[in-house]
Amino acid sequence: MASSDGSRAAKVKRRLKTIPIMYLLWLAMTLTLPLLFLIGLLVDAFRFAFRRVPFVAVRVIAFGWVYLTFEAFLVPVLFGCWLVAGFGRSHRMLDSSSYVLQAWWAGALFWTFRTLFGVALDVEGDEVVVPGPIILMLRHASIADVLLANVVVTRGRGIKLNYVFKRELLLDPAIDIAANRMDNHFVARSGGSTSEIAAIRALSADLDEHHGVLIYPEGTRFTSQKRQRAVAHLQKTRPDLGRRAMLFRHVLPPRLGGPITLLDPLTPADVVIVSHVGLDGVAEVKDFLGGAMVGTTLRVSFERFACDDVPDNTEGRIAWLFDRWTEVDNWIHEAGGHS
Numbered sequence: 001m002a003s004s005d006g007s008r009a010a011k012v013k014r015r016l017k018t019i020p021i022m023y024l025l026w027l028a029m030t031l032t033l034p035l036l037f038l039i040g041l042l043v044d045a046f047r048f049a050f051r052r053v054p055f056v057a058v059r060v061i062a063f064g065w066v067y068l069t070f071e072a073f074l075v076p077v078l079f080g081c082w083l084v085a086g087f088g089r090s091h092r093m094l095d096s097s098s099y100v101l102q103a104w105w106a107g108a109l110f111w112t113f114r115t116l117f118g119v120a121l122d123v124e125g126d127e128v129v130v131p132g133p134i135i136l137m138l139r140h141a142s143i144a145d146v147l148l149a150n151v152v153v154t155r156g157r158g159i160k161l162n163y164v165f166k167r168e169l170l171l172d173p174a175i176d177i178a179a180n181r182m183d184n185h186f187v188a189r190s191g192g193s194t195s196e197i198a199a200i201r202a203l204s205a206d207l208d209e210h211h212g213v214l215i216y217p218e219g220t221r222f223t224s225q226k227r228q229r230a231v232a233h234l235q236k237t238r239p240d241l242g243r244r245a246m247l248f249r250h251v252l253p254p255r256l257g258g259p260i261t262l263l264d265p266l267t268p269a270d271v272v273i274v275s276h277v278g279l280d281g282v283a284e285v286k287d288f289l290g291g292a293m294v295g296t297t298l299r300v301s302f303e304r305f306a307c308d309d310v311p312d313n314t315e316g317r318i319a320w321l322f323d324r325w326t327e328v329d330n331w332i333h334e335a336g337g338h339s
Contacts, residue, residue, distance in 0.1 A: 011180070019075060019173045026068040036061050054294040059116045066112050070105060074174040077101065098181040099160055105174065106150035113144060117288075118295045119278070125302035129157050133207030133269035134304070135262045136161060139251060139328055140216040142279035148300065149214050149274070162203040164215040164258055187258065200258045204267040212269070215262060217254035217321065222280075227252055244322050250280065250332040254321050263321065265312040275328045276300040277335040299335055
């Protein structure tokens with residue numbers, strides 16, 4: 001069953017706003033691209049001369065234009081797929097075409113990102129993602145790591161993933177249209193409501209050896225400020241977990257709603273924990289302008305845990321997940337993700 005985020009009328013109303021805005025941004029950027037590159041070059045030359053910051057403004061401009069161009073291309077293609085699928089009546093055709101386009105989009109964007117910023121990729125242990133079913137739990141450090149699972153797990157190993165997305169991604173027209181045709185869920189930032197938990201639980205129903213569910217247990221991208229706020233919240237609501245979270249250096253404490261729901265013993269799926277380092281310090285678009293991303297190496301590690309090893313009670317699952325996230329934090333520290 002495909003994701004259903006709001007009524008049909010709400011989707012149409014949202015897309016009547018987001019699609020024209022996207023095309024206006026693409027048109028404006030395309031028409032002014034030579035000027036933008038000239039300004040970027042001047043800024044980069046000045047920053048390099050006085051602060052030895054790598055040329056990065058032109059890279060950000062180029063990536064932004066490529067991103068918008070892909071969006072401008074995908075929206076009519078998705079509409080064409082809807083027409084070919086009998087005006088959306090063939091859900092199987094819509095689902096399969098959306099998976100293909102999603103994989104292409106993620107792969108092309110990730111290649112563009114790595115090429116422009118000179119990012120090397122070092123992956124270890126990704127063979128453990130097969131066979132499914134799996135629950136994939138990924139550390140969230142950057143806007144760039146949203147492409148990682150699709151590239152390594154779906155394109156690389158053939159595991160189709162059902163995603164738990166943040167609702168803010170509905171502002172991206174291509175993601176909004178394609179992801180709502182597949183088994184995904186757009187969760188509110190607060191999360192935790194009965195309906196949200198039920199929707200997340202439904203993503204793990206009927207998984208087979210070719211499928212899995214992806215969730216970011218932290219719920220949002222890591223920053224030191226967010227870590228402080230999350231720890232302070234836990235110290236008030238769950239002092240025992242607050243004490244454990246205080247020891248985290250590079251990760252946020254995992255949330256207790258969606259992740260714990262997916263660890264339910266009724267879900268016969270192994271758990272794959274994904275640690276990575278190399279995208280730290282670029283949680284927002286503006287962070288790329290610091291230049292730390294240029295020439296870095298993105299190291300990624302996968303580790304699989306049998307579903308039978310996950311405790312069958314809620315408190316046990318919470319403790320188990322905090323144990324795994326402590327291991328992620330330690331791996332990041334040892335791999336070079338020092339603050």
